[in-house]
Amino acid sequence: MELRSKVGFKLQGVNFLSLLVALVGLLLVMQYLATRQILAWHRQRVELVARLVLAEYQGKIERVVQAANLLADNPTYGELLASGNPEALRSLVLPTMQATGLHVLTITDDKGVIKARAHDPEAIGVNISSNPIVRAGLQGKLASRMTQWQNNVALSAAAPIHYQDRIVGVMLTGLLVDRRFVESLSRPGAEVAIFFANRLVVNSFKDLPENALAELRRVKDRAARAPGPQEQVQNLQLGGHEYTLTFLPLEQEEKPWENLIVVGVNRRELGLTLSTLKLVIFGVGAASALVGALLSVWLSWGMRRQINHLTEGTRQAATEELAGDIPVTSNDELGELAESFNTMTRALREKTNLLKAERDRVAANADFLAMIVHDIKAPLTGVRLTIEALEDETLPPEINHKLQGIIQRSEGLLLHLHNVLDLSRFEAGSLVLRPEAVPPGFVIHRLVNHFGPVAQHQRVTLTAALAPDLPAMRVDEHSLERVLSNLLVNALAATPEGGEIQVGARIPPGGDHQEVEIFVADTGCGLKPEQQEHLFEKYRLRPQKIGSSGLGLYICKTLVEANHGRIWVDSTLGRGSRFFLAFPTSRTGEETKEREEEKALAS
Amino acid sequence: MDGMNLHLLVIDDDPGTREALVAILDRAGYQITSLAGSAAEIAAACSRRGYQAAVVDYRLPHHNGLEVARQLKQAMPDCRIILISSELPPPQERGRDAGLVDRFLAKPFSKEAILEAVTQLCQTGTP
Numbered sequence: 001m002e003l004r005s006k007v008g009f010k011l012q013g014v015n016f017l018s019l020l021v022a023l024v025g026l027l028l029v030m031q032y033l034a035t036r037q038i039l040a041w042h043r044q045r046v047e048l049v050a051r052l053v054l055a056e057y058q059g060k061i062e063r064v065v066q067a068a069n070l071l072a073d074n075p076t077y078g079e080l081l082a083s084g085n086p087e088a089l090r091s092l093v094l095p096t097m098q099a100t101g102l103h104v105l106t107i108t109d110d111k112g113v114i115k116a117r118a119h120d121p122e123a124i125g126v127n128i129s130s131n132p133i134v135r136a137g138l139q140g141k142l143a144s145r146m147t148q149w150q151n152n153v154a155l156s157a158a159a160p161i162h163y164q165d166r167i168v169g170v171m172l173t174g175l176l177v178d179r180r181f182v183e184s185l186s187r188p189g190a191e192v193a194i195f196f197a198n199r200l201v202v203n204s205f206k207d208l209p210e211n212a213l214a215e216l217r218r219v220k221d222r223a224a225r226a227p228g229p230q231e232q233v234q235n236l237q238l239g240g241h242e243y244t245l246t247f248l249p250l251e252q253e254e255k256p257w258e259n260l261i262v263v264g265v266n267r268r269e270l271g272l273t274l275s276t277l278k279l280v281i282f283g284v285g286a287a288s289a290l291v292g293a294l295l296s297v298w299l300s301w302g303m304r305r306q307i308n309h310l311t312e313g314t315r316q317a318a319t320e321e322l323a324g325d326i327p328v329t330s331n332d333e334l335g336e337l338a339e340s341f342n343t344m345t346r347a348l349r350e351k352t353n354l355l356k357a358e359r360d361r362v363a364a365n366a367d368f369l370a371m372i373v374h375d376i377k378a379p380l381t382g383v384r385l386t387i388e389a390l391e392d393e394t395l396p397p398e399i400n401h402k403l404q405g406i407i408q409r410s411e412g413l414l415l416h417l418h419n420v421l422d423l424s425r426f427e428a429g430s431l432v433l434r435p436e437a438v439p440p441g442f443v444i445h446r447l448v449n450h451f452g453p454v455a456q457h458q459r460v461t462l463t464a465a466l467a468p469d470l471p472a473m474r475v476d477e478h479s480l481e482r483v484l485s486n487l488l489v490n491a492l493a494a495t496p497e498g499g500e501i502q503v504g505a506r507i508p509p510g511g512d513h514q515e516v517e518i519f520v521a522d523t524g525c526g527l528k529p530e531q532q533e534h535l536f537e538k539y540r541l542r543p544q545k546i547g548s549s550g551l552g553l554y555i556c557k558t559l560v561e562a563n564h565g566r567i568w569v570d571s572t573l574g575r576g577s578r579f580f581l582a583f584p585t586s587r588t589g590e591e592t593k594e595r596e597e598e599k600a601l602a603s
Numbered sequence: 604m605d606g607m608n609l610h611l612l613v614i615d616d617d618p619g620t621r622e623a624l625v626a627i628l629d630r631a632g633y634q635i636t637s638l639a640g641s642a643a644e645i646a647a648a649c650s651r652r653g654y655q656a657a658v659v660d661y662r663l664p665h666h667n668g669l670e671v672a673r674q675l676k677q678a679m680p681d682c683r684i685i686l687i688s689s690e691l692p693p694p695q696e697r698g699r700d701a702g703l704v705d706r707f708l709a710k711p712f713s714k715e716a717i718l719e720a721v722t723q724l725c726q727t728g729t730p
Contacts, residue, residue: 370690377710378617378620378710379617379619379620380710380711381617381619381710381712382617382619382620383619383711384623384711384713385619385623386619386623386626388713389623389627389714391714392630414711449715450713453715
């Protein structure tokens with residue numbers, strides 16, 4: 001079936017959205033944690049590499065020191081120095097240096113004067129006793145340090161040469177700190193740079209431009225100012241690569257940030273690991289979102305189907321007949337809702353059918369009553385016209401009087417029939433009102449003419465009192481006539497012989513011309529205040545009219561209110577009553593009743 | 604009364620009403636033909652012509668009063684029609700037959716009402 005439930009889609013949207021938000025949050029947390037872990041691992045690796053480099057460096061020093069020591073311990077050198085045979089000494093040093101792989105090999109006498117030098121024979125005879133490690137050697141100690149050597153920096157060591165328990169000279173060995181040196185220190189993925197006297201001496205970084213070197217120096221200075229070892233680790237972009245830098249100070253007791261080794265571990269593999277991690281995390285996330293979405297679609301489909309049934313069912317119940325039940329397709333609360341809705345509609349259907357039957361019965365009663373009234377009216381017309389035809393005959397006055405009485409009573413009978421008919425129609429809901437613009441004078445004159453003979457017969461003066469220039473009222477003419485007939489019949493019954501009845505219309509004083517007021521005033525016996533209170537209620541008997549059903553004023557009130565009008569009474573006991581009606585003026589104002597009727601007919 | 608030369612038609616199935624109408628109108632000086640409303644009678648009246656006005660009951664045993672009015676108007680376009688009924692015809696019928704009926708009187712009406720209607724319609728000639 002086609003699913004068009006809006007709630008279903010909204011529900012699904014809510015599902016998706018919450019799923020997505022939760023997923024994104026989870027992924028971000030996961031990524032944060034994983035990245036932190038990976039960075040920690042990276043730092044650990046950097047630290048390890050730095051230690052390895054340092055160990056390698058120390059191994060190199062060890063080698064230089066060891067070489068110096070071993071050579072110094074060789075008795076040949078002591079003998080040759082003591083015997084003062086520099087030629088033999090000089091012939092020995094060059095092969096020895098080449099054999100040991102050293103770059104520097106110098107032998108001095110006990111004054112610090114160079115006696116033999118393998119790498120630079122020109123310097124023979126120069127006193128180098130000012131060199132701190134030579135001085136240490138002359139004092140009988142082993143010493144090593146990084147030293148400035150000509151234009152290079154060298155890792156040097158000195159050892160005293162003994163002969164017969166006295167120091168006869170100093171053996172000075174050294175390795176040049178050159179590119180080969182740093183390359184031997186570096187590990188795969190890690191580069192090494194060496195600073196000496198705050199000067200970058202050599203490095204294994206590939207193709208470093210000048211500004212990169214300046215950056216390296218700046219980073220070093222920044223690390224030097226850093227308060228703890230954690231902050232001394234710095235990131236540096238060099239050329240096309242990014243490195244994590246660690247600084248290993250040499251000879252810490254003196255100037256730790258002047259001579260040092262910088263170890264840079266390439267972050268390339270870190271970047272790769274991190275992007276792989278992101279890919280994995282978000283890939284897994286997207287896949288699970290897809291699975292979740294599919295699951296949610298599958299779950300909500302059932303719900304949406306039930307909601308759809310409910311929507312369609314309730315819409316049908318609201319707009320069409322209470323015809324069918326809603327199919328129950330789910331076992332959850334929605335299904336229960338559909339079930340209870342069905343129970344409700346079944347109950348409603350039952351009640352509606354009962355109501356319909358009742359309404360039909362009432363309508364049938366009203367129709368039946370209408371038929372009876374029409375059947376009575378036809379012969380009543382004959383009776384009335386026959387009596388009136390008799391008036392032209394020369395009849396004795398008392399017969400004529402009695403005939404007038406018959407006409408009056410048949411009028412009363414007719415009025416009661418109409419009251420019952422109107423009321424039954426009103427209660428059956430079939431009373432048809434046709435509001436139109438009705439000039440008040442038109443209806444009042446017709447009624448005064450109609451009741452004139454009866455009033456004359458009762459010797460009551462019946463007059464119309466119309467204010468000039470009255471606007472038309474918007475009212476159903478039949479209703480107005482019925483109400484005025486009832487009021488006039490009541491007035492005629494209440495007014496004694498010689499009395500007076502006035503029917504009039506006016507604009508109420510002080511009003512805003514929105515209403516027309518009609519009044520029926522008599523000089524009858526009037527009403528007590530407590531009688532006036534319940535005057536317009538159903539079956540309320542007027543004391544003056546024994547035998548009346550009391551329906552007259554009730555139907556008056558019903559008809560007036562159905563026409564959006566008002567009815568009230570003003571009466572003084574013993575002096576007469578004045579009944580008032582008020583109806584709204586016709587909105588079309590100038591439009592005549594006939595034109596209104598034409599409009600109604602044309603529609 | 605001035606209705607000496609005027610010939611009126613009265614069509615009502617209720618004999619009481621019909622006879623009373625004839626008596627009243629006759630006394631007023633009109634010439635009257637009264638019919639109970641059978642199809643043959645109406646056809647005869649249509650072919651005879653010469654009626655200035657017709658008083659027609661809306662509820663006839665075999666006809667609708669408006670149908671009769673249409674037949675009369677067809678035969679005699681100048682004939683004025685007064686429809687008498689105990690009930691107003693439904694609005695849609697009144698609409699369709701607007702112009703057929705010159706005056707409507709609700710039953711029961713008084714002698715004065717019918718005399719006034721007839722006098723007015725015969726005097727003015729046109730409604």
